[in-house]
Amino acid sequence: MIPDLQGFGPALAAGTWMTIKLSVAAVSVGLVLGLLGALAKTSGHLALRLLGGGYTTLVRGVPETLWVLMIYYGTVSGLNAFGALLGYPELALNPFAAGTLALGLCFGAYASEVFRGALLAIPKGQHEAGQALGLSGLWIFWRITLPQLWRTALPGLGNLYMILLKDTALVSLISLEEIMRKASVASNATKAPFTFYMSAAAIYLGLTVIVMLVLHQLEKRAGRGIARNEL
Amino acid sequence: MKIRNSLLAFAAALVFATPALAADKLRIGTEGAYPPFNQIDASGNVVGFDVEIAKALCVKMQAECEIVTSDWDGIIPALNAKKFDFIAASMSITDERKQAVDFTDPYYTNKLQFIAPKSVDFKTDEVSLEGKVIGAQRATIAGTWLEDNLGDVVEVKLYDTQENAYLDLASGRVDGVLADKLVNWEWLKSDAGKDFEFKGEPVYDDDKIGIAVRKGDDALREKLNGALKAIVEDGTYQQINDKYFPFSIY
Amino acid sequence: MSGWELLVKWTPKMLDGVALTLELVAIAVVAGLIVALPLGISRASRHWYVRALPSAYIFFFRGTPLLLQLFIVYYGLAQFPAVRQSVLWPFLRDPYWCALLTMTLHTAAYIAEIMRGAIHAVPVGEVEAARALGMSRRQALWHIILPRAARIGLPAYTNEVILMLKASAVVYTVTLYDIMGMAKTISARTYEQMFFFVFAGVLYLIITIALTWIFRGIERWLRVDAARAR
Numbered sequence: 001m002i003p004d005l006q007g008f009g010p011a012l013a014a015g016t017w018m019t020i021k022l023s024v025a026a027v028s029v030g031l032v033l034g035l036l037g038a039l040a041k042t043s044g045h046l047a048l049r050l051l052g053g054g055y056t057t058l059v060r061g062v063p064e065t066l067w068v069l070m071i072y073y074g075t076v077s078g079l080n081a082f083g084a085l086l087g088y089p090e091l092a093l094n095p096f097a098a099g100t101l102a103l104g105l106c107f108g109a110y111a112s113e114v115f116r117g118a119l120l121a122i123p124k125g126q127h128e129a130g131q132a133l134g135l136s137g138l139w140i141f142w143r144i145t146l147p148q149l150w151r152t153a154l155p156g157l158g159n160l161y162m163i164l165l166k167d168t169a170l171v172s173l174i175s176l177e178e179i180m181r182k183a184s185v186a187s188n189a190t191k192a193p194f195t196f197y198m199s200a201a202a203i204y205l206g207l208t209v210i211v212m213l214v215l216h217q218l219e220k221r222a223g224r225g226i227a228r229n230e231l
Numbered sequence: 232m233k234i235r236n237s238l239l240a241f242a243a244a245l246v247f248a249t250p251a252l253a254a255d256k257l258r259i260g261t262e263g264a265y266p267p268f269n270q271i272d273a274s275g276n277v278v279g280f281d282v283e284i285a286k287a288l289c290v291k292m293q294a295e296c297e298i299v300t301s302d303w304d305g306i307i308p309a310l311n312a313k314k315f316d317f318i319a320a321s322m323s324i325t326d327e328r329k330q331a332v333d334f335t336d337p338y339y340t341n342k343l344q345f346i347a348p349k350s351v352d353f354k355t356d357e358v359s360l361e362g363k364v365i366g367a368q369r370a371t372i373a374g375t376w377l378e379d380n381l382g383d384v385v386e387v388k389l390y391d392t393q394e395n396a397y398l399d400l401a402s403g404r405v406d407g408v409l410a411d412k413l414v415n416w417e418w419l420k421s422d423a424g425k426d427f428e429f430k431g432e433p434v435y436d437d438d439k440i441g442i443a444v445r446k447g448d449d450a451l452r453e454k455l456n457g458a459l460k461a462i463v464e465d466g467t468y469q470q471i472n473d474k475y476f477p478f479s480i481y
Numbered sequence: 482m483s484g485w486e487l488l489v490k491w492t493p494k495m496l497d498g499v500a501l502t503l504e505l506v507a508i509a510v511v512a513g514l515i516v517a518l519p520l521g522i523s524r525a526s527r528h529w530y531v532r533a534l535p536s537a538y539i540f541f542f543r544g545t546p547l548l549l550q551l552f553i554v555y556y557g558l559a560q561f562p563a564v565r566q567s568v569l570w571p572f573l574r575d576p577y578w579c580a581l582l583t584m585t586l587h588t589a590a591y592i593a594e595i596m597r598g599a600i601h602a603v604p605v606g607e608v609e610a611a612r613a614l615g616m617s618r619r620q621a622l623w624h625i626i627l628p629r630a631a632r633i634g635l636p637a638y639t640n641e642v643i644l645m646l647k648a649s650a651v652v653y654t655v656t657l658y659d660i661m662g663m664a665k666t667i668s669a670r671t672y673e674q675m676f677f678f679v680f681a682g683v684l685y686l687i688i689t690i691a692l693t694w695i696f697r698g699i700e701r702w703l704r705v706d707a708a709r710a711r
Contacts (some may be wrong), residue, residue, distance in 0.1 A: 007273035014275070015695065060643075061684045061689035063650035065661060070678045075386045094314075162544075166653045169546035170651070175300050177275070178584040180549060185271045188264060188394040189402075189554070191423045194557035304665055308674045331672040366656075370669030388576075388656040389666060395556065401561035404574045 004142035005199060008186035015182030016203050019168050022099055022178060025169075027161055029104025034111025041116050052112065059109035064167050066107060072098035072174040080126075099171035107164050118149045151222040158215040165207060179203055257451075258314035259285045263300040264392040267475050268321040268445060271300070283460070283471045285319035285442075286390045290379045291458035304370040304390065307331050317451060318443040323372045333448065334441035335455045338468075339480040341440055342433035343373050346400070346415045347407035355431030360385050366396040366405035373409045376435055380399060394409055396424065411438070413480060416475065493685060495677075498663035499684055505659065506649050508581055510642045513588035520589060521596025527613050535593065542590035546634050548651045550587055555579045555655045576655040584652075592638060599634030600626060631709070632703055638694035643689055650685070660684055 005007045040052030059067070074096060093101070122145060130140035172181035181199035187193035255316035261269040261281055269279040277298045289296035301309045310318050311330060316465075324334045325340070345365075354360075361384055367373040369389040377387045388405055388421060390396040395415060400408045401423050408415070418424040442459075445450045462468045463481065474477060520535040525535040542550065558573060559563045566572075603626050611621040655661030664681040670675040 011273065011275055057690070061686035063647040063661070063685055065647075065650040066678060066685065068676070069305075070682065073305065073312055074675050074678070164546075166546040169548045172548075173302065173654075174305070175302055180546065180641050183549075184552070185263070186273075188392070189270070191398070192560060193398065193552065194560040197549055197557045199551045200549055201541070204546065204549065205541065205544045208540075224453065228546065303671045327670070327672075369666060375670065386699070390656060391654055398556055398559065402565055402574070404559070404576075433685060 005186070005195070006190050006192070007175075008182070008190070008210040011182045011186060012179065012199060012203065015160065015177060015179040016207070018096075018176065019165070019178040022096060022103070022171060022176065023098040023161070023165050024166050025096075026103035026164060029100055030107025030111055030160075030164070033104060033108025034115050035110055038115030038119055040086070041112060042119050044079075044157025056109045058110055064102070064106050065170050065173065067102040068099060068170050068174060074142065095171065095174045095176040096172060099168070099176055100120075103164055103167055103171070106167065107160055110160050110163075111157060114153050114160065115149065117156070118152035119145070121152050122148050140215055151226065154215070154222050156221050158211075158219075161215075162208060162211055166204065169204075227228060233479060248421075256297065257289060257292075257317070258297050258299050258315035259289075260299050260301050260306055260310055260318045261320040262303045262306060262392075263393050264303070265321055265414060266282055268414065270317075280475045281319045282469060283474075284327045285317075286453055287462045287467050287471065288442075288458040291461045296422050303368060304391065307443070310443060314444075316367040316444070316448075317416040317455065321440050322413075324439045324441040325372060325375075327375070328443070331446070332443040333446050333452055334443055335452055336459060337439035337441050338459055339440045341438040342374060342434040343409055343435040343438060343479075344412045344415060345407050345409050346419065346424075346427050347430045349428045350426070351406070353407055355434065357381065357384050364385070364388060364404070364405040366399055366408045367388060367410060368393045368396055370427070371410070372435070373411070377409055398455075399426065409434070413476070432458050438454070484676065486673065487673060488680075491653040491671075491677075493681075495660065495663050495680060495684065496665060498658055498681075499688070501647070501657065502649055502659040503688070505577075505580060505584060505652065505657075506642065506646050509584035509588055509649075510592075510645055512581075512585040513592050515647075516566035516585060516589035517596055520593035520601065524576055524593055524597040525600040539590045541706045542587050543594070547583065547587050547648050548654065551580065551651060551655060554583045576652075576657050578650040580649075580655060580657055584645065584649060587648075588641060591641050591644075594643065596630060597632045597636040598637070599630035602633050603629045621692075635700060635703065636696075639692075639700070641695070643692055646688060646692070647685065 002154040005012065037052050037055055040055075043049060045051075072093065126144055126148075127140060130144050135143070168178055169180040172178055172184070175181065179200050183196040184193075187196040190196070232454075238325070259282075259354050261277060261279075263269055263271045263277050264282075267279055268281045269277060272278055275301075277300060282298060285298075287298060293309045301314065306318055306320060306322075307328065309315065320340070322328070322334075326335060328334075341380070345353070345355050360381060364386045365377055365381070366388045367377055367390070369391060371393075373385070374389050377385065381387070390399070393410060396405070396408050396410070397418050407430065412429075413428065419427055419429070442455055444455070468481065469479075472481065520538065522529045524539070526532050531640050554573075555576060563587055564570065572582075595676045607625055608621055611625045612618075616624065649659060649663045652659050656662075658666065664677040668677040671677075689709065
């Protein structure tokens with residue numbers, strides 16, 4: 001089923017699996033960060049709003065490439081101190097963890113804008129209705145805000161996920177064995193860069209198509225029972 | 232945000248981090264793009280002279296070892312970031328690097344020599360090199376040597392991997408490549424290198440290659456030195472040498 | 482060496498990197514706009530056969546990473562002797578032109594999508610009015626639709642410029658000395674990697690913030706918000 005490609009077919013397949021794992025891990029971190037960021041930005045406290053705004057500005061102002069490299073090489077001293085506390089003096093981020101954090105951080109910064117828009121789209125009256133029913137703040141967020149947030153934010157998040165999927169190629173720069181890295185190892189060994197980089201491109205396009213189909217299904221599911229504006 | 236991020240980093244660290252160096256496990260850092268010394272084969276294994284030497288040292292030290300690859304220009308920071316415990320990646324012992332890491336005794340000797348197309352009359356004196364484009368790998372002694380000695384004479388192009396420099400030599404983007412003689416020798420033997428040859432005399436011929444450990448990690452350095460001596464004496468070194476080169480490189 | 486000494490010694494080199502980064506991005510986003518114009522217009526066409534080719538182009542360039550596209554253009558094309566003997570080789574052998582070409586083609590795909598969105602956002606009534614006044618389709622396109630679409634699409638376009646600025650940080654992999662390339666080359670010699678990564682990060686941040694201010698000024702001056710379709 002997997003094409004041989006001068007013996008490197010299975011390697012590319014393994015790289016594809018790694019890319020998928022990395023993107024899913026990063027999006028999980030990113031969704032949490034994005035939600036927290038959006039809550040901070042829409043909060044009543046000035047300090048929290050500044051914090052949220054600072055996060056977005058800082059992360060979006062610096063290239064993803066640099067975040068990947070800085071987190072991989074730079075988390076050392078802090079982590080070592082923390083590791084020593086736990087009795088693991090040699091604790092260190094492996095490329096997968098560093099890539100997850102870096103891409104999650106970037107995803108989160110953009111996602112916080114998407115979530116903020118979605119939060120603002122929910123009518124205030126619903127929150128007030130929840131309060132009138134005597135629900136706690138957390139319960140209102142969990143049962144009323146979050147399910148609707150998901151629906152409004154989904155298309156935006158889907159776009160961000162597709163950007164993230166391509167940014168995983170940057171983690172090859174810290175030697176994570178994903179598609180891009182596998183393709184360059186193979187092209188070094190076979191001296192056929194065009195063949196392998198084009199194969200890698202085909203894999204990315206395939207993944208994009210799959211993601212688009214899945215997103216379409218998710219959007220349909222999230223939009224159940226909602227009337228849509230037709231132009 | 233800072234607090235939240237660092238908390239998250241810690242949480243993620245707990246989930247993902249590799250609590251490395253269980254008492255007897257050593258991690259060997261290498262590049263994996265520097266044939267015949269270290270490279271990655273089709274099945275994803277890291278192979279080559281450096282790797283076999285390192286594994287032989289591990290056997291002598293009775294340690295369990297694991298190979299970790301890293302990009303070349305980040306390999307010293309990665310060692311200091313404890314991504315691995317020593318570097319066996321054909322690293323030249325230089326004063327600059329000694330500021331950042333400690334080295335074992337040399338395990339082989341290399342030279343720097345130019346290669347260029349056979350069809351071209353390529354002389355390696357300054358006058359003839361004027362205006363030529365020369366490729367080298369970033370963060371190698373070849374790159375440093377070019378910048379220090381011919382920086383105003385030639386255009387230096389620095390690559391992340393040696394292989395990419397060769398790709399550009401083959402496609403004609405650079406007029407010549409300066410690199411370790413033995414690595415050049417391996418490439419010239421390959422199909423891609425068949426129209427190229429060594430040019431001139433080696434420009435630098437006292438290139439001692441050592442294994443790097445973190446600064447102050449004397450215990451490991453001493454153990455590696457002992458093991459190195461042992462594999463040279465019992466013939467293991469010679470065996471590995473003969474597998475890769477028809478001459479002694481020690 | 483202390484931080485100050487490093488700064489004094491290497492800032493001029495880092496600023497050279499800034500100059501190259503800005504030059505590459507500026508040329509790419511302008512050239513990309515020109516390439517995107519026919520793409521975006523034909524993408525908004527009602528005929529599927531006019532849409533097909535630009536759609537495939539946009540799908541490819543938006544569906545694959547810029548780093549990969551750069552490697553295909555720089556290392557991939559050189560695999561073929563035919564390319565190396567062609568008249569294009571003097572350009573393709575130079576990493577500067579390869580980077581510029583890839584960045585332009587890449588950003589053109591995104592800009593074309595922005596244009597399509599903007600063209601669709603121009604109220605139908607205005608186009609009908611233009612036609613009713615006796616304008617031809619072509620005249621309506623040039624005098625009504627495109628000027629309106631330009632103002633509608635401007636915020637998205639300036640956003641794309643900033644995304645390109647950040648995406649350009651991969652061109653160092655083909656031997657160029659942009660901000661990243663300088664940071665990497667200098668840190669390889671000084672072993673002060675984190676210092677120069679942070680230095681590079683600060684430079685990118687300053688450029689992003691400055692560009693954002695400039696673009697907001699332009700948008701206010703053009704009264705973009707008033708031009709938005711309702």
